[in-house]
Amino acid sequence: MKISARFLLVFALVAAATIFALIQGRTRALRSGGGAEGQARTAWGAPDLQGIWNTNTFVPLERPTQYGTRGTMTEEEHAKALADLQDRNKRPGRDSRDIGGKPGQGTEKDVARAYNEFWFGDKPTKLSYRTSMVTDPPDGRIPPLTPEAAKRIADKREFLAALLQGTSGGRPGPISPRRNDPSPDYNLDRINRSDGPEDRGGPERCFGDGVPVVLGTGTFGGVMQLVQSPDSVSIYYDVGQGSGYSWVIPITNRPHLPANVRLYRGDPVGRWEGDMLVVDVTNFSDETNFHGSRENLHVVLRLKRDNANTLSVQFTAEDPTTWTKPWTATQELEKTDEKTTLVLEGGCHEGNYGLTGLLINTRAAEKAFREGKGPDPATQDNATGGGDN
Amino acid sequence: MRRQLIAAAAALAITAGAAPVRAHHAFAAEFDAKQPVKFEKAVVTKMEWTNPHTWIHVDVTMPDGRKEAWAIEAGTPNVLFRRGFTKDALLPGTAIVIDGYRAKDGSHRANGRNLTLPNGQTLFLGSSGTGAPEEKR
Numbered sequence: 001m002k003i004s005a006r007f008l009l010v011f012a013l014v015a016a017a018t019i020f021a022l023i024q025g026r027t028r029a030l031r032s033g034g035g036a037e038g039q040a041r042t043a044w045g046a047p048d049l050q051g052i053w054n055t056n057t058f059v060p061l062e063r064p065t066q067y068g069t070r071g072t073m074t075e076e077e078h079a080k081a082l083a084d085l086q087d088r089n090k091r092p093g094r095d096s097r098d099i100g101g102k103p104g105q106g107t108e109k110d111v112a113r114a115y116n117e118f119w120f121g122d123k124p125t126k127l128s129y130r131t132s133m134v135t136d137p138p139d140g141r142i143p144p145l146t147p148e149a150a151k152r153i154a155d156k157r158e159f160l161a162a163l164l165q166g167t168s169g170g171r172p173g174p175i176s177p178r179r180n181d182p183s184p185d186y187n188l189d190r191i192n193r194s195d196g197p198e199d200r201g202g203p204e205r206c207f208g209d210g211v212p213v214v215l216g217t218g219t220f221g222g223v224m225q226l227v228q229s230p231d232s233v234s235i236y237y238d239v240g241q242g243s244g245y246s247w248v249i250p251i252t253n254r255p256h257l258p259a260n261v262r263l264y265r266g267d268p269v270g271r272w273e274g275d276m277l278v279v280d281v282t283n284f285s286d287e288t289n290f291h292g293s294r295e296n297l298h299v300v301l302r303l304k305r306d307n308a309n310t311l312s313v314q315f316t317a318e319d320p321t322t323w324t325k326p327w328t329a330t331q332e333l334e335k336t337d338e339k340t341t342l343v344l345e346g347g348c349h350e351g352n353y354g355l356t357g358l359l360i361n362t363r364a365a366e367k368a369f370r371e372g373k374g375p376d377p378a379t380q381d382n383a384t385g386g387g388d389n
Numbered sequence: 390m391r392r393q394l395i396a397a398a399a400a401l402a403i404t405a406g407a408a409p410v411r412a413h414h415a416f417a418a419e420f421d422a423k424q425p426v427k428f429e430k431a432v433v434t435k436m437e438w439t440n441p442h443t444w445i446h447v448d449v450t451m452p453d454g455r456k457e458a459w460a461i462e463a464g465t466p467n468v469l470f471r472r473g474f475t476k477d478a479l480l481p482g483t484a485i486v487i488d489g490y491r492a493k494d495g496s497h498r499a500n501g502r503n504l505t506l507p508n509g510q511t512l513f514l515g516s517s518g519t520g521a522p523e524e525k526r
Contacts, residue, residue, distance in 0.1 A: 194418050204415070206441065241465035242440025344467040351439025354462070357419040357492065364494035382418035 039275045039305065044230045047275040049303055053311050053333035054223040054341055055215055058085065058124035061329060063132030063140025071140065072129045082127045089125065124217035133214070133329040136316075142291060142327050149322040153292050155184045160383075163192040169381030179378060185294075186286045192383035194362035197355060202289075204355055206348040208245045210290055211265045211281055212299055212315040213237050215331060223336070225343050226303075226311075233270055233277060236343065244346020249279050256282045262295055264288060276304040293319040309335040420490040420500045427488035428459070436479050438466050445479060445501065447487065461487055461501040474512065483507065 040048035067073070073081065132140035145153065162178040164170030170192070183191065183198070190201040197205055215222040215237075222239035231251050238244040249270040257267045262285035270279045279301040286295045302314040311333045318326035362382065368374035416422070431447040445461040463469070479485070486505040492498040504512045 190415050201415075203441075238467060241442070241468075342467070342470055344470060346440065348440035351437065351444075352441055353444065354419065354441060357498070358415070361419045361493035364492075368493075377418075380417060383415050 040308075042228055042230075046228060046230070046272065047277070047305065048228070049226050049233070049277060049305055049311060050228055051311070052223060052225045052336050052338060052341055052343055054221065054336055055217055055331065055333050056124065057126040057128045057332075057334075058217040059128040059130045059133050059331070061133045061214060062142055063134060065139075065141075067131040067140070069138045069140070071131055071135065073131055078127065078129055085124065085127050124221070126217075133331055134327060135314075135330055136328040137325065143323045143325045145292065146320070146322060146324055149292055152185070156189070159184055160189055160191060164381060164383060166379055167192065167381040169384040175376075175378045188287070188289050190383040192381060193378075194358050194382065197359070200355060200358060203240060203243055204358065206242060206352050206355070207264070207287075208346065209237060209239050209243045210288055211247070211268075211284075212290070212301055212313075212317070213239065214329070215239070215333065223341050223343055224333070236346075238343050238346055240346075242346050242348025242351075244344075249277075256280075259283070262286070266297070266299065268301075276302055278302050290317065291322075293317065293322040296321045306332070311335070416490075416500065419492060421493045422490055424491040424493075425488065426491050426499050427486075429486050431459070431485050431487050433479050433481050433483045433485060434458070435481060436476070438476065441465055443469060445485075445487070445504075447485070457497060459497040459499060461489060461499050461504075463501045463504070478506065 042048045042050070134140045134142060137143055159178065159181070161170060162176040165173040165176045179193070180195075187198055188202040188207065190204065191199040193199045213222070213224070215224065216239075222237060222244075224238070225236045227234050227236075233249045233251065234246060235249070236244065236246045245265075247265060247268065249268045251270045251272065253271065254269065256269060257263075261267070261283055263283055264285055264287045266281040266288070267283035268279050268281045270277060272278070279299075281297075281299040281301065284293075284295050284297045288294055288297055290297055290299075296319045298318045300316045302312075302316075304312045304314075306312050312330060313333060314328060314330040316326055316328040317323075362377055365374060365377045365380075369376045428447065428449045430450040432449075433445060434448050435446040437444040437446070443463045443466055445463050447459050447461060449457045449459050451457055484507055487501055488503050489499040489501040492500075506512070
């Protein structure tokens with residue numbers, strides 16, 4: 001077969017133009033990092049969600065009931081809510097607050113609040129027009145608990161209240177006969193007792209955050225850094241006081257782990273659906289606690305780049321043993337960089353003198369009480385204050 | 390008026406959950422609010438930049454001239470860094486004024502509440518009226 005020189009020339013020109021157009025398009029896509037059409041791609045062609053992400057704009061997780069099924073505020077509502085937020089930020093962390101309708105200054109809880117106020121860091125100054133992160137159900141609120149879950153959670157609350165009974169942070173009454181009872185669940189709360197590490201709260205024990213992470217607002221609200229490889233996506237969450245962790249999501253079509261394998265952060269299995277990363281997470285353990293859901297939690301996480309500077313992080317949580325129906329929430333995270341938002345290593349076990357300090361000092365207080373040199377620790381609020389309880 | 394009240398209630402409700410709740414531990418189980426300590430002459434000997442808290446080790450000159458070694462619990466490294474507080478701020482030899490609450494077991498450990506650097510800059514947050522960073526905003 002003979003190919004004419006003219007045909008070859010035309011072919012070469014068309015091929016060159018095509019390659020040029022492809023390169024141009026790819027460059028535009030990489031530069032724009034935008035949604036579908038301009039979606040940035042990794043070197044191996046996957047949607048590029050990489051970067052450091054956080055949020056400086058406050059959106060409440062659940063919608064205040066006044067907004068009904070409205071997902072956004074009016075201008076007037078927004079102006080008022082923003083002014084209120086700014087007023088609230090001006091208030092000191094203590095002194096102005098009451099506890100149970102009485103001035104709380106000087107109580108153990110008040111001191112704990114003041115002490116912990118520092119850790120809260122920067123307060124949010126920007127307020128979204130969105131009335132809630134929860135988008136489904138339509139009222140923007142986490143669905144009601146099942147009767148079984150309501151009882152389970154109420155039982156735990158009663159146990160916590162019993163151990164606070166008679167203290168400045170609890171209801172009136174004598175030291176509860178339940179003082180030495182075991183916790184009704186795998187404990188992650190601050191029990192007003194320090195007989196062993198398991199009496200203390202998850203953050204005190206360096207448990208680290210769970211799944212899914214809902215980032216708080218501002219520099220102390222947390223930041224996540226996402227990096228990708230062809231077969232996995234890794235998200236590092238820098239949150240709290242060493243509560244951060246690195247979460248590796250395999251991109252795979254393997255089934256979930258056998259049901260008898262239970263993990264604090266579950267078993268994540270990731271896949272790409274177009275430009276969206278979908279992560280299905282099951283196999284949680286009884287150490288998991290996401291808004292009352294424990295080992296039966298099922299989370300579907302969806303991450304998508306809305307544009308160059310916005311990462312949409314949506315999760316659907318379901319657990320028929322906890323909620324009457326599934327619910328979905330969305331956070332919109334902003335692109336930031338290492339200069340403005342330093343990402344620091346989490347993990348607090350090595351430096352956690354606090355946990356031993358809590359136990360040692362409670363023993364010291366008990367000894368002092370036995371020797372008639374101090375109050376009975378059981379009559380003091382050694383649990384609340386500062387946000388976790 | 391009623392409309393204003395509803396708007397105010399709605400505004401309050403939407404900001405009510407604004408404060409992040411990631412506090413670390415119960416203060417009272419470890420430290421004694423009735424045993425405040427203040428060291429006018431403390432010299433840094435070592436900083437431990439660890440999570441969940443940094444620890445400032447200091448040599449304190451007591452009123453009778455004796456020296457005592459104390460360890461002061463301070464903020465988490467990421468909060469300190471995000472407030473512009475770097476590793477160079479508390480090098481060994483830095484003279485600081487520090488106050489806080491002593492541990493219940495009587496050891497030379499305390500929870501730091503306010504720290505004043507040689508240039509007069511005050512760090513950490515105490516109760517209202519301390520001039521701490523939060524209150525200056």
